[in-house]
Amino acid sequence: MARDFYEALGVSRDAGTEEIQQAYRKLARRYHPDINHDPGAEDRFKEINEAYQVLSDPATRRRYDRFGPDFRQIPEDMADAGPRRRRAGGRSVHFGPDDGGGIDFEDLFGSIFGSGGGFGPIPGADQEAELVLSVEEAYRGGKRRVSVDGRGGREYEVTIPPGVTDGQRIRLPGEGGQGRGRGAAGDLLLRVRIAPHSRYRLEGRDIHVVLPLAPWEAALGAHVPVSTPGGEVKVRVRPGTSSGRRLRLRGEGMPNPGGRPGDLFTEIRIMVPPRPTARERELFEELAAASDFDPRRGH
Incomplete structure (x- = not known):
């Protein structure tokens, strides 16, 4: 026995007959080898089949509950009186004490997969x-x-x-x-x-984008355009903005037809002219001479 029969069917030890039947039906549909072609499906189907045969017969179940994995070695007359199993018309039929309250295993199996000697309608797999x-x-x-x-x-x-x-x-x-x-x-x-994008980075419905700024835009403040997947939007940059600062535009991220849209986050990155003109260099030199700002000093 690979494991406890109750565990094999996923039911508790005090489960009723109807709960055991429902568990078996569900698992049989999932693991029947004509439907499930995974390598372990056939062994799993045999396991739940055996578990069902034992737990669906009240007398056999009582013996199993009483003696555990060795219940088959215990003669039936040593267990409590209860239902018995016999062959009837070439089929295995379980009878209760009144010869009418048991479960026909093959009829149950047929109700799952159809009758008439073959399988009934089986839905295709997703x-x-x-x-x-x-x-x-x-x-x-x-x-x-x-x-x-x-x-x-x-x-x-x-x-x-x-x-x-x-x-x-x-x-x-x-x-x-x-x-x-x-x-x-x-x-x-x-x-x-x-797919990865050269400009946008997604986190759920939030969009992250780098916002390049000229030094004077960061120092003086500005309204600058930001490109988004939905078009261009304007962002207000406050005076004295430094690289690394993030600005959040609520609702400008990915849309959400069923709820709140995502947000757009812009990360400031200050850029300088790679090859300044003579006039630009002159102005930067004037600024350097006039300013006492030291970015490496705590402020």
Whole structure:
């Protein structure tokens, strides 16, 4: 026995018959080897099958509760009187004390997967693919033709919601794995990946951007334009602003149709002319002579 039968079905030791049945149905759908092709699915299905056969029979369950993993070595007449199992018409049927209150295991199995000697409708599995977007595409949203690898070049028209975030999934109903026995097809889930950008850095719905300033803009203050995925906005720079300071523009980040939009954070970076003209050099020299400001001294 790989593990405790109650643990195998995910139920408590005082679970009732209905709870055990529901747990079995759920796990059987998930791990049946005709549906789940993972390497360990068949062993897991056998485990829950065995656990169900033991716990669904009141007498066998009492023996298991009383004697633990060695219950099969204990003769039935040593346990409390209770239901027995016998073969009937080539099928394993469990009867309660009144020969009518038990569970037909194969009927239960058939109710899960269909009857008539085969499986009934089995829904197709959901499938995933990656959808790479630029920051601008994620910001604006809209429609886009998408080709998914492994689908023979087939294209899908995808509606991208404005403000979609990295990791978010866009669902295409009915475009996943095919069902069996008239089962509905699964869905195709496009997992969004937002490509790195040379200017913008995203943290959730917040956008971070560097704001270059000329020395005089930082010293004197200014209203300067900032480029965002949604267009240009104006930022007020206070006099005496230093490099590294962050300015926050509320609501100017990624949109959010269902709630509050993100914010835009600008990080100040003061730039100097790489090759100053003669006049610029002259003015900087005058400033240096007139000013007693020392950026390396505490202030």
